[in-house]
Amino acid sequence: MTLRKALLAATVLALPVAAQAQPVSGLYIGAGGGLNIHQDSNNNGVRTKFDDIGAVGLASIGWGFGNGLRAELEGSYRTNDIRSITAPGVRGTSGYLRNYGAMVNVLYDFNLGLPVIPYLGVGAGYGWVDVDKANFTGPGGSRYRIEDTDGRFAYQGIAGAAFALPVPGLALTAEYRFYGTLEPSLNVDRTSTFGAPGGNYKPTNYNHSALIGVRYAFNAPVAPPPVVTAPPVAPAPTVARTYLVFFDWDRADLTDRARQIISEAAGAARSVQSTRIEVAGHADRSGTPQYNQRLSQRRADAVAAELVRQGVSRNEIMVTAFGESRPLVPTADGVREPQNRRVEIVLR
Known part of the structure; x- marks a missing residue:
């Protein structure tokens, strides 16, 4: 060799x-x-x-x-x-x-x-x-x-x-x-x-x-233990913010107080970059269910239009109407409850 x-x-x-x-x-x-x-x-x-x-x-x-x-x-x-x-x-x-x-x-x-x-x-x-x-x-x-x-x-x-x-x-x-x-x-x-x-x-x-x-x-450094990477922390879910706009009996036009509340909701939507804005109309039980359904729709449309006027994109707004089916305060049929004549604005 x-x-x-x-x-x-x-x-x-x-x-x-x-x-x-x-x-x-x-x-x-x-x-x-x-x-x-x-x-x-x-x-x-x-x-x-x-x-x-x-x-x-x-x-x-x-x-x-x-x-x-x-x-x-x-x-x-x-x-x-x-x-x-x-x-x-x-x-x-x-x-x-x-x-x-x-x-x-x-x-x-x-x-x-x-x-x-x-x-x-x-x-x-x-x-x-x-x-x-x-x-x-x-x-x-x-x-x-x-x-x-x-x-x-x-x-x-x-x-x-x-x-x-x-x-x-x-x-x-x-x-x-x-x-x-x-x-x-x-x-x-x-x-x-x-x-x-x-x-x-x-x-x-x-x-x-x-x-x-x-x-x-004899003095060789011991290899450090492998670094365990912690899983990424999931972001905390965004807390929904709700605004209530109330209406007079059998009316769908906006009061000055209603416009003020809608303005606050529009400003909050821009600052928190909401991904969805839900606008839901409601009515009390003083009319027929069919009439109250149409009334709650007009109220929801009025609020959505005001949000758009305040700078919110219409594509971000989802409008629904529930008539008298979801009262805030349960009442008997025919009762004119002011808190049930409302539109709920929910920022998600």
Whole structure:
């Protein structure tokens, strides 16, 4: 597997769980693991080849300053199989090369308002290179082994992205890291009774790593509860306003007092923007029902005409006549009750 394929796989695995990410603020811890490619070494005619894929793991503790900047301490482990070490007269090599690192990293998160926060970082520290069971045969059949550890200055570059998970403070990370050290100097021991004495093995130490990890920030803000929108309050129903216009016995013409009441009703209709104006005519029981029906109609028409004269649109007025069927004051037939000789104006 190539490094390009490893990075693509790491990105694809991380995408489905992406959510809204936020820059880190305060204390956090992290851990990750993945694939490590140790770059083949060629130093002073000694070529070292490694298997394509090894393993890498790391853990970190750090502090986010809330403005995108982070600082952290990191411990890491990398291992790769040695496929071969070739030099004039050397053959039959195998073994393992391991890297242990203690690093101080500085990183910066780029908050782009996306569901993912990319970041870049650099690190410096100390790394130990350990070669184990590297056996090979030299000229004349002499046998040698490299089993030694050496520490050197270490450095690295980091490029990654964080994807928020549903748990507050928890994020999934996908990273590429380049990790290297200054050339270690490892002892070569002769294991046979003959041959040239051992010497030093100085491989270059460059590593390319693709990692998937998790990070937990302790001071992550808890998402606020969803805002519950209250249903709109229905407007209070408009209270109907009623005006009473009274008439003389057996008359449908308007008195001065009647015109004053109609004027007040017209003004109220304009100010409250009534949607309907009901004008209902009535009569007392002193005449026949047929006559009283016609009389109440004339009274209602007279009031409606005065409302129109006062500026009310005729289309807003609904005129009805009830004759003697709806008395305000119940009476016997033939009684001339003044309060029943009326027109009711109702504003709705």
